[in-house]
Amino acid sequence: MKKIYACALLMGLIVVCCAPYKDLIPDDTVYYPADGSKAPMRESFEQGLNNDERGQFWFTPQGAHVLPYDWFTWLEQPDNEKFFRSNDYMGMLGYLPMDSSRMNPSGLPVGFAMSRAGSQKEAFVGFTCAACHTNELEYQGKKFLVDGAPTLANFVGFFDNLVLTLNRTYDDPEKFGRFAKRVLGDDYQDTEAQKALRERLQKWMIGATERQGVNATSPHLPKDFTSYGRLDAFTNIENAGTAFALNLLSNRNATNAPVSYPFLWGTHQSDRVQWNGSAPNIPRAVGPMVRNIGQVVGVFGGLEMEKAPLWKRLLGHRKIQYSSTIDFESLGQLEGLVRNIQAPRWNDPASNLPELDTDKISAGRILFANNCQSCHQTMTPEQWDEPYNAVLTPVKEVGTDPMTSWTAEHHMASTGILKGTKGKVLVGKRFPDSTQSISISVNGVAGLVLKHPGKVVSGIANTNRVKPRQAFNQNLDNRDAIAENRADEHDLMGNIDHDHDDSTPTIRNLDGLYYKARPLNGIWATAPYLHNGSIPNLWALLTDPPNRPTAFWVGSTEFDPTRVGFVDNKGKNEFKVRDNSGNIIEGNSNLGHNYGTHLTDEEKWALIEFMKSM
Structure with a gap:
């Protein structure tokens, strides 16, 4: 099997860093008026995070930029004047409403984080890992938040509706007027300011519409194929490299293999991640950082690859330049928090679930x-x-739907400007005209790691700075862990x-396909x-x-x-x-x-x- 994210082996980083976590939200952050509704009352299982850490898990940004934060705050729903961010609307899409707080000034759902790129004054809204890995459980009128659990939200439905409301805000003068008045504030009367906002809105609208098309499923599949609780995240990561980073929108694969979001507790313990076990996960080192960079690439991490100018190449610079909006230090902090999330207990003191036999x-x-x-x-x-x-079971043996494992292994794409460069930037075979799609995103991740080694080191230090919690006794017997030999790399084949x-x-050929x-x-x-x-x-x-x-x-x-x-x-x-x-x-x-x-x-x-x- 291809050693996805094998760039983790490029760096053996053992780091010690004393800088405190950066203050993500400035003290002068404005609290925006709520829509009048309140988030439901919920309790929590004891899962290893205290209240402050849970807030950090929910709202620490990864550097994913969906939209400017002010825009998302004031956008209306496509068919009425209510806010898109309203608790009812976001709850309808399956996301978990939360009230306003310092880290969440607009009262956005769990996992919608405010992000600032470098020294930029403007803030953006983007997903953080809690958006996809937190769920709500209700029994006999009592609600619980379960940190690290798979969401039942509809990511594709969310984005489809966001694209729709961007288009309608641009096309409808009255809708745009209300939006501009809220976003521009005192500058609303400035004709040039309105014109600039409208032009910028058009640019974001076009970009979002392109992303919607690139990450679409095949036409022969039902329109609600992905829907609630599922997403083809792997192909989204692939397309982020093949279509967007290379600026070749046709260089994409259809998102035809959605999966249930995995639960997060215990992720840091496994030697590999992904449903097909394809990504090495070297603990306490660069492995988790590489894994998380790849994840952010798939959810608006802004990965870009471009040819370096000729004068730089003449001076020995590498052929390709890499950039993104990813927040490496915060990614490290999030990994440390996730490492502390433990499985919820059925018999938790707060639980009202039936007593076990x-x-x-x-x-x-x-x-x-x-x-x-x-x-x-x-x-x-x-x-x-x-x-x-982790145990990898051949798809032939387990007999479950093969599409996820097959597409991850067999999706192909053109290499574009990467042709002739090394697969892992500094090492690996040189890219031919086309290659396994995920290899292009892996190349992008490797390029970012090599471009920002200091930030990567700082991120790993943040991971290791989060103090580990004590485990909860659940009265389970000790048993030996079972280790299976990993599969060797194999040729791409099948259709x-x-x-x-x-x-x-x-599937004509299931050889070399596994599930973890x-x-x-x-x-x-x-x-x-x-x-x-x-x-x-x-x-x-x-x-x-x-x-x-x-x-x-x-x-x-x-x-x-x-x-x-x-x-x-x-x-x-x-x-x-x-x-x-x-x-x-x-x-x-x-x-x-x-x-x-x-x-x-x-x-x-x-x-x-x-x-x-x-």
């Missing part, structure tokens, strides 16, 4: 060891900071056959299940694959403690495994992973009870 747990523990543990090793709370080697039958999408298994601590709070979010609850996961539900609703945060997942007979969008002709939609198969499906109902309920206790 100890007899069932005892029986389920044995069943887990016999049916699950060979892939999903168990890590006790005392081991929460110890590294482990998708769209003329598949009614059983599952046909990880410890299941806190798995009860992370529905829906499988990498593509195609199974609503743990009970359905233990059902024989042909009898699993082929349609269920997604987007409700109301918890089902029996089947262990969210209520699936209502929600914001219906997930469908099959199309109207009865054929499985490529990317949506819920077949495979038949481990434990042979058990009796009594044994399945015992196994589920044990997984609740993890």
Whole structure:
């Protein structure tokens, strides 16, 4: 398998740095008027972060720039005069409303952070990791925030509506007039100021519309294919390099393999990340920084590659110049915070979930060891900071939908101005005319690391400065971690056959494709299940694959403690495994992973009870 993010091996950085975290939000930050609604009252599970650290996790920026912060504050919804940022509207899109605070002056949802690039006066709004990795859980009227849990938000729906409202603000004189009056303030009467704002709005509108097109799915797939709780983040990262950084908008791949957002707790312990286990994750060094840089590249990190001027190349400068808006120091701080996030406990003192059955747990523990543990090793709370080697299971063996692993490995793109340069900037084979798509983004990440070694070192220091927390005792047995040999690199091969039958999408060659298994601590709070979010609850996961539900609703945060997942007979969008002709939609198969499906109902309920206790 291609060693994605292999540029992590370029630098063995052991750092000690004493500078304090930078003050991200100036003391004179303006608090913008709220829309009149308040965020719901929520409680929190004890997960290793104190209240101040949780606020930092929610609102520390990564350097992703979606829009100027003032613009996002005052933009209206596409079809009315209410604010786009209103709690009702953002909640409809699945994001978690929060009230105004010093770090969140406009009262934006969890994970929408204010970012400033260098010495720029203007602030931008951008996603931080909490937007995709925080969720809400509701049971019997009590709401909880679960830090590090996969969001059920609709990222594509959010961006589609943002593009729509930018276009309508530009086209509608009255809508633009209200927007300009709020943004310009005292300069509103200045005709030239309005003209400049309108021209700048047009530029952002065009850029957003281009991004929408580049990251679109194929026309043959349903319009709500991605929808709530899923995103093809990997292809977004690829396209950030191939289409945007190289300024070749046609040099893109369709986002046809959306996945459920992974939970974050324990990420720092694994030797590799991504659903297909493709990204090395060297702990305590540059590995996590490289992994996070790649993630920001995919969500408005502003990666750019351009040829260096001739005079620089004559002086020995590298052929390609790299730039971005990524905030390396803050990325390090966020990694340190994420490292401290621990799995939520079912029996947390704040929890109102039903009491667990100890007899069932005892029986389920044995069943887990016999049916699950060979892939999903168990890590006790005392081991929460110890590294482990993730198990990679061949797609042929696990039998789940192959699209995510296949597209990550087989997407190709033109190399453009990178042709002839080394794949990892300083090392690696030189790029031919075309290459594996992700290699271009990896090259960009390597270029940024080499351009900003001091900032990367500072970011790693910030990671290591966050003091580790003590683990919580969940009364789990110690078990040996299971390590599997990694797959060797292999040639690119295979192709998708769209003329598949009614059983599952046909991939002509699954050789070398894998999915990663990880410890299941806190798995009860992370529905829906499988990498593509195609199974609503743990009970359905233990059902024989042909009898699993082929349609269920997604987007409700109301918890089902029996089947262990969210209520699936209502929600914001219906997930469908099959199309109207009865054929499985490529990317949506819920077949495979038949481990434990042979058990009796009594044994399945015992196994589920044990997984609740993890």
